[in-house]
Amino acid sequence: MIEAVKIWNEPNNKSHWDPNLDPEWSLFANMTCLAGQAIGEANPDVTRVLGGMSPIDPGFLRRLEARGVMEAVDVVAVHGFPLDWNLWSIDEWPAKVGEIRAVVDKPVWVTEVGVSAFGSEEVQAWGVKKTADLLIGQAPRIFWYSLYDLPQAWGATTRHKEAEGSSYYRHFHMGLLREDGSPKAALEAYRPYAADMGLCQWFHYHDHRLDEAVGIMRDLGVRHVRTGISWADSFREGALEWFDRQMEALAPFDTTVTFCFTPEHRGVEPHHTSPPQVAEEYAQFCADMVSRYAPRRAAPALPVEVSEEAA
Structure with missing residues (x-):
């Protein structure tokens, strides 16, 4: 269920x-x-979740709060990848969650956290355990990213791609499983925490x-899953049939669904990162x-009281 x-x-x-x-975040707000x-x-x-901050930035959150965003959401989410992209230590995870708790009176979820196997599969396996030890009990929801490696042929969602050097190629090694579905050491490291x-x-x-x-997630004992439904994809032929299939397959889990990505023809500029021309259209997509x-x-129907006189 969602x-x-x-x-x-x-x-x-x-x-x-x-x-x-x-630049002032007024369109996003x-x-x-x-x-x-x-x-x-x-x-x-x-539950309405504010899209995961990356980087984790209390100042960004204050700007949104000043524009009324906190009244429209129930949870604030953060993302972090300290062994791959962030300039802070993995041991700082509890402090990073605490930074956000200090500025907002909302639960804080960690909706993406992970370690790539780009340099070493053993490091990734260690990272699973270390992350679990640091975050379980610190946040009501934690989502490890991800089950599968990103296939090389698909490309990562980032602006500069290969020009980013190893930062780009790490995107393709975040899974507990390789692209072909074979397990890494991190899969069994994850199982006790599923x-x-x-x-x-x-x-x-x-x-x-x-x-x-x-099937793999059920075997692992996973209860909570996070995935996405793309606003951009909703304009493809047969989109609803695919969305139906995806959500029916994920029905056994408590699922968090992310609504994201601007259709090119609906953006201020023709790009998935663009603010929409009409914000109400994105809101309607979410509602639909x-x-x-x-x-x-x-x-539930309330019981009908029958008076003694009527009886």
Whole structure:
């Protein structure tokens, strides 16, 4: 079932939102407020999560709070990859979560955390255990990124790609499984923590790994899964059929679904990182998806009191 909806992904990372088009964050704040309101109207029981900050930045959060965003969400999410991309030690994880708790009166979730096997599979396996020891008990939801390595042929969602050097190539080695599905040492390192540390796995459009992934996650004992439904993909032929299949397959898990990526023809500029031309369209997409995959439950009928005179 869907337990939470995440509004965008890593908004303060220029690979997912173009700050040159929104230097004061007013467009993002307005879009988030509208989406949060629309999700709440579609189903008030669905938890609304502010897209995971990367980097973790209390100042960014204060800017959004000043624009009313905190009233539109229930949870604040952070992402961190200290052994690969962040300039801080893995031992600082509890302090990083604490930095956000200090500035906002909301639960803090860690919706992406991981270690690549780019340099060493043994380091990745150690990183699983170290991360679990540091974060379990610190955040109500933790999602390890990811189950599968990103296939080399697909390319990573980042602006400068190969020009980033090893920072780019690390994107392809974050999985507990290799691209071909064979296990790394990190898979068994993860297994003891599966009930407490969920998995984040983005499924591409008509992803051939979906059914296999569900079987592996059930075998591991995973309870919480994070994935995405792409607003851009919603304009493809047969999009709803694919979304239906994906969400039906993930029904055994408590799922957090991220709504992200601007359709090129709906952006201020034709790019998935662009603010939308009309923020209400993104909000409507969020509401439509929640109504389809997490419909509001009808209130139970109240018993009818019969007076003694009527009896």
